[in-house]
Amino acid sequence: MIIRRLQAENILKFTRLNITFPENGTILISGDNESGKSAIIETICLGLFGRTANLDHHQTSKVIHWGNTRGWIALDFTDTKGQNLTVYRHFSRQDPPQARLNAEGVDEAMALGEKEVNQAIVQAAGMAFHHFIETIYLSQGSPEGEDPNAIVRMVAGVEDLDLLSAQLETEIKAERDQINRISAELSSASQELNSLNLQPGLLGExxxxxxxxxxxxxxxxxxxxxxxxxxxxxxxxxxxxxxxxxxxxxxxxxxxxxxxxxxxxxxxxxxxxxxxxxxxxxxxxxxxxxxxxxxxxxxxxxxxxxxxxxxxxxxxxxxxxxGTDIQTLAGEQQHLDAADQLAAKGRSRGIFTFLFFVILALPVGGIGFALNFFPQDPRLAPVVEMLATTFPDYQTIHLQGAMGLGVLFLLIALLGLGKSIKNIAMKSQNKQTRYDLLARAEAEQKIVAIIAETAQLPLCQQIHRxxxxxxxxxxxxxxxxxxxxxxxxxxxxxxxxxxxxxxxxxxxxxxxxxxxxxxxxxxxxxxANDLLSNVNNTIPYLEKEIHGELERHKRDQELRKRCESLKESRTQISHDIDIQTLARQLIQDSAHEISLGFSIELRRLIAKTTPLFTRGRYQHLRIDEDLNLSAFSPTKNDFVDMSETSRGLRRQLMLALRLALAQALTARSQTQSQFMILDEPFAHYDHDRFRESYQALGNVSDAIQQTFIVSQSFDEDLAETATLHLRCQIETNVMEWVSP
Known part of the structure; x- marks a missing residue:
């Protein structure tokens, strides 16, 4: 894997970076502290994996240059298969990071989104980030506190197996403890079952x-x-x-x-x-x-x-x-009054008729009678003379008519007299009727009074009354x-x-x-109440006994189910322990095989790098089958643990180990060319050892074709041997270098 070009804006120290790197040789980066040397290396790391050795994926907003809200990186590289790729990453203080991976000359993205791009980079680089940090990228800082054995096992791929083996061992121990607890609980449950001593039929009884x-x-x-x-x-x-x-x-x-x-x-x-x-x-x-x-x-x-x-x-x-209607006393009295009035009127009219017609009958009938029967009577002469004067044509027939008219008038007078007598008799009869009504009213009042009185009387008196x-x-x-x-x-x-x-x-x-x-x-x-009281006193006692017996039965069932469950659990856990023990043995065997194969390769590589950085004093680093390292000490004429060496020697041995691991990782990823970053690798070396170690880097491996070395300064003759020398300055936030 080779880094070809780095472009960035507003990342770390630099507001703009545009650097084309040579694909072979040594690339030197020098400058004072805070001048941006490590910023260039961290930008490369950030472009590849979306994080640095000090910042994880959730802290990438901190890489944005001070005073800006956004930044971006475009990194061109060649993957382990020789394919040219470009990764783009955009960072914001407000939004999550964005990423895209493209093949050279292809517009469509190979991967899009931070998660997919990070997974694609691991495939393209042939290694995960933690392998990269421990082998390809030797970051600034002292390696003397690191555990070389742990680094070797991680690079060899045994570390995960060790962790899995340790986890299985912990689980096996926990499950054995669980079996002991289950056995103790089974024993306790069995004892409790025996103590319950249930009697068949007692509950039913x-x-x-x-x-x-x-x-x-x-x-x-x-x-x-x-x-x-x-x-x-x-x-x-x-x-x-x-x-x-x-x-x-x-x-x-x-x-x-x-x-x-x-x-x-x-x-x-x-x-x-x-x-x-x-x-x-x-x-x-x-x-x-x-x-x-x-x-x-x-x-x-x-x-x-x-x-x-x-x-x-x-x-x-x-x-x-x-009442007042016609059928009542008042009505009958009114009827009598009306009859009296009619009788009085009839009597008056009868008397008048009698007198009137008598008066008419006497002169008319008398004159006609006298003249008809005594015409020669001298006493009638004036009458005859008056008639002759008044009626000159009267005849005897007229006198007879006058006599008949007198008789008629007399009859009418008699009729009027009879009617008058009848009305007088009727009034007398009405008077008697009135007396009868008053007598009846008095009798009726007495009867009504008696009937009304009896309603409030005692029964016997009411009947009698x-x-x-x-x-x-x-x-x-x-x-x-x-x-x-x-x-x-x-x-x-x-x-x-x-x-x-x-x-x-x-x-x-x-x-x-x-x-x-x-x-x-x-x-x-x-x-009955006494008997009920006895029954009521007996029922709670029986209910209490039944409740207790039911609880005992319930507890018996619970204990039996619990025992069955515990036995099943114990059997299952024992089976799991057998499987985990077998799995752990297989993992250990696999780790041993991996360690054995890796140790052979690593011994070969360390045998080449160790003399280069120790002036030939230490020719051998021993790596056993479990990948534990020890160095052969000429003074002690024996292999000693790395922790027993001096600080300076330990730095040299760790550098030799890192280079050997980088070669091993490169060989395992089957890449023909690989870059390597050494950030201040010789910070604690004296001048002569610095020069010797720098010159030795050229003889390490043919596979490592591109080496980035960061240091505050380089000797002029050493700098002239480099393919590219980038000089950083504190006051400059822009760096550009594009190869012709």
Missing amino acids: KQQKLNHNMAQKATLEADIKNRTQRLDTLGSGAKAATAALSATIQQGHLATLAAWNQNLKNLQSALSTLASLNLGEAAAIIAKLRGKTQHTLESLVAFSTIVDKTIQDGKSRSHWLS LSSLEDQVPWNESLQQWQQSQGRDLVDEKKLSSFLNGWNEDFGQLKTLMETIIKNLDHELHQ
Whole structure:
């Protein structure tokens, strides 16, 4: 792999770099401290791998030149296969790094994005970054603190196998410890299983006993509930019946019809409740009392129907007395008044007609009669003369007509007189009718008052008072029939007292029986409660025992499952240990084979480089099969560990080792040409050793064709042997060198 050209802007010290490197020979980079020598080398490293020895991928924003926000690198190189490639990297203080890898003359990118480009570079370089840092790039700093054995094993590729082997060993140890813990846990679980000592059938027996007690509890609770309800119903029924009957008996003579009805309904309801309890001997008395109550209620219902008729009758009579329509007292009186007025008018008209027509009949009929029958009477002469003067043409026929007209007038007068006499008789009749109406109104008022009064009277008095009306009312017959049949026990005080006494005797017997029944029920209820209390006390004890037994069974199952699981785990872990042990052995064998092959090659290369940098004093570095290094000391005439050598010698030996490793890595990557970077490799060397080591670099390897050497200064004669010499200056931030 050869670096051909480096271009950059705003990276590290430089605002611009444009350098074309020769593909063969030595490239010297010199200058004072802080002049940018290492910056050129780090820019090459940054261009290849996207990071430096001191900055990883997440810190690349720090490589941007101070005062700028962006920077870029374009690095042309030839890969291990001889293909010319260019890698482009862009850096920003705000955005993630960007990268692209292109083949020379091809526009399409081989890889795009930092991750893909980094993977492609590893393939193109034939090595990973950590191999590059330990072999190809000898960074500035003292190597004396480094572990040479670790470096050799890393380059040989054994380090990862060592890590894997160590990891397997750790895992094997942890799994063996786990097996010991599992065995201890198995032993503890087995002991606990033995201590549980479960008895077959014990749990079922206890559960059956609990079920029996629970069933007994449910039966007792239902029985107690029924007995309590029965006792409460009996008590409330007896109390209601006592209250209703007491009210009926105590209020019997003074109770109204409404009070009787209400008391008897209450009594009937209470007796029905008691009858539903099937009270044995008391049932007969209850049935008897219910029959009496029902009979009395039916009797009162019949009487209520009669009372309703009286009320309706009273309303009708009150309406006749107080109403204003034609069918009422006022209407009839108005009718009589109108008839009187008509009679008076008729009488007046009759008298007038009589007098008027009598007056007309006497002169007309009298004159006609006198002239017709006594025409020669001298007393009539003036009349005859007046008629002759007034009616000169009158004849005898006219006198006869006048006589007939007088008779007619007399008849009309008689008709008027008859009509007058008739109206006088009618007025007299209306007067009698008025007297009759007033008498009826007085009687009706008394009946209405009696009907209204009876609504608030005790039952017996109400019956007696209504009976006193007898035939004055239309419902009297219904009342008499009721008194003789259904109401015969209620019609008077004596019969009612006898009736109520019979009730009181029956209820006294019922009360005595119910007190005995209530006492027995209460005693049975106490016994049931005592038995339930015993069952309730037993159930928690059984539940606790069952819970404990269930927990023991559960624990037994858990322990058995745990034992099975532990045994399976122990078997699996033992199997894993066998596999891991075999794998570790295979890894160790592979590492040994790799180490053996690499040690042979490395011994050959070290045998060439070691004398070059130790003035021939140390001819041999021994590398055993495990890649452990030791140097042969002429003074001690024996191989010694690298840590036992002097500081200066150790630096020389580490440089020789690095160069040998670089050759080995180059050979393994099968590349024909390789570059190498030595940043201040001779910083602690004296002048003569510096020159000797510099001159020895040319004899190291033909594969390393391009060598970058960084130092503050070089002797002029040494600098003249270099292919390119770049001189850095502190005050300059730009470097350009392009080959012709």
